[in-house]
Amino acid sequence: MKFIVCASILSAALFKLTDAACAGPYAQCGGNNFSGEKCCQSGYKCVSINEWYAQCEVDNSAPAAPAPAAAAPPTSNAAAWDNQNPWGNQNQQQQNPWENQNPWGNQNQQQQNPWGNQNPWGNQNQQQQNPWENQNPWGNQNQQQQNPWENQNQPQAPPQQAPPQQAPQQQAPPQQAPPQPAPAGNGGNGSSQNFFQNEIYANPKFIEEVDSSMAKLNGDLKAKAEKVKSVPTAVWLAWEGAPGEVAQHLEAAGTKTVVFIMYMIPTRDCNANASAGGASSLEAYKGHVDNIANTIKSHPNSKVVMILEPDTLGNLVTANSEACKNVHTLHKNALSYGVNVFGSMSNVSVYIDAAHGAWLGNSTDKVAAVIKEILNNAPNGKIRGLSTNISNYQPVASEYGYHQKLASALSAVGVPDMHFVVDTGRNGVGINSDTWCNLVGTGFGERSKGNPNPGMPLLDAYMWLKTPGEADGSSSGARADPGCAKSDSLPGAPDAGQWFHEYFVQLLTNAKPGF
Secondary structure, eight states, X not given: OHHHHHHHHHXXXXXXXXXXXXXXXXXXXXXXXXXXXXXXXXXXXXXEEETTEEEEEEXXXXXXXXXXXXXXXXXSGGGGGTTOOTTOOTTHHHHOTTTTSOTTTTOOGGGTOTTTTOOTTTTTTHHHHOTTTTOOOOOOGGGOTTOTTTTOOOOOXXXXXXXXXXXXXXXXXXXXXXXXXXXXXXXXXXXXXXXXXXXXXXXXXXXXXXHHHHTXXXXXXXXXXXXXXXXXXXXEEOSTTGGGGHHHHHHHHTTSEEXXXXXXXXXXXXXXXXXXXXXXXXXXXXXXXXXXXXXXXXXXXXXXXXEEOTTHHHHHHHOOSHHXXXXXXXXXXHHHHHHHHHTTOTTEEEEEEOOOHHHHTTOHHHHHHHHHHHHHTXXXXXXXXXXXXXXXXXXHHHHHHHXXXXXXXXXXXXXXXXXXXXXXXXXSSOOOOOOOXXXXXXXXXXOOEESOOTTOTTEEEEEBOSOBTBOSOBSSSTTBOGGGSSTTBOSSOOSTTSBOHHHHHHHHXXXXXXX
16 A cells, blocks of 8 residues: 555656646747747647747646645745746737726725735845846837837846746636725826926936946046936836835935836737737736835825836737737726826826837827727826837937827827927937847937927927847847848847947947037
């Protein structure tokens, strides 16, 4: 009998060991240049999304697995995220019961959100350990041949973590009436104010990256690089742990305005593979929004600019792929939720990203209609306006022409008085090219500042939104992108989000105005 028991235990252990060697639920299991595990754990099968990416999804033909025993509660709030799948589920819309629900179904997610009570200072050195906190924008722009801008370059998803041992279970929708966000404080709605008029916070991550290049420079270039460190850059909230880093930025900024870019929407950048990821579901996204909002509310003297979801609006308007069309409702609901929560706060000024004029300049009526729909589903929130040119190189003058057209189209549908922020981090040199990846010949543009041009009254600010100097992507390796192998892309780039010293030197050398 002892022999039989021991043999059974050994057999079970071997089965688990074999199963653990395969990719977990919704993890990558195939695609061009993929070198990881190409099998899936029991109960899942490898499904091809496109030629670059395949993931493990539920195998409905497999016999149902026995229900797991209830898991013990985590010993810390952070532990609940240890096995979270950073890739989410790119086909979430088919399995997610929330996609077509009213986006306000469960607004007070903080009670269910394991980050809700986390000490934001729990890992003060997290910025050095996590490359995604202020990640650079990038993507795979060439996948949509009809429009070269549809996959605008955005931050890459974080590297895959150890896969969970079983798929998360879907939750039933709440039965109680949906609570509303807390009203704005006595200071009124933050979106009625231009917080860029205040002194703007400089992201420490960018300063550290510039320091790494200064060690390789001499003379005039080194002196110029020292001046670059004082230019404010945005903080990207682009990975699961990012909400826990908000407090330390607010406290470091003091009375300065912190510019955050929210880039966590489920199935983000739906036409691209390299920047795929985001929250695992709409409910998870709401939890992130609520957690960030609660942290900001706990710092009532802070001033925050919140820019929502680069490229999402562009894909809602122009992307025709099934991957994008299937998540249109999900993305609109997520944007509405973000506006409804952040846009109701007295110390937050909200902008929705609107791509750039070379992408959407001929579609401003459609853009206005989509924005109107998003705002109609955000009854408690208000936006200050829109951001443009994130990760791109369009000149300020042409972008302002786009701003004027878009403001007129929005006013025509009942959304007046919109203001704009333009990314000037890499548009110092006018270059006519549809290349988005590490474009050769670019230079730093105008420095970040509020109300920068009296002749452009719609313009709230010039701002370095994408972190200039970080790579857009690479032409080699597991995440190689053909858009980064063009003749006018600077060769030798590392993967997206990593510091590209040679590109930084190019931007510094060609800066207009110079340093």
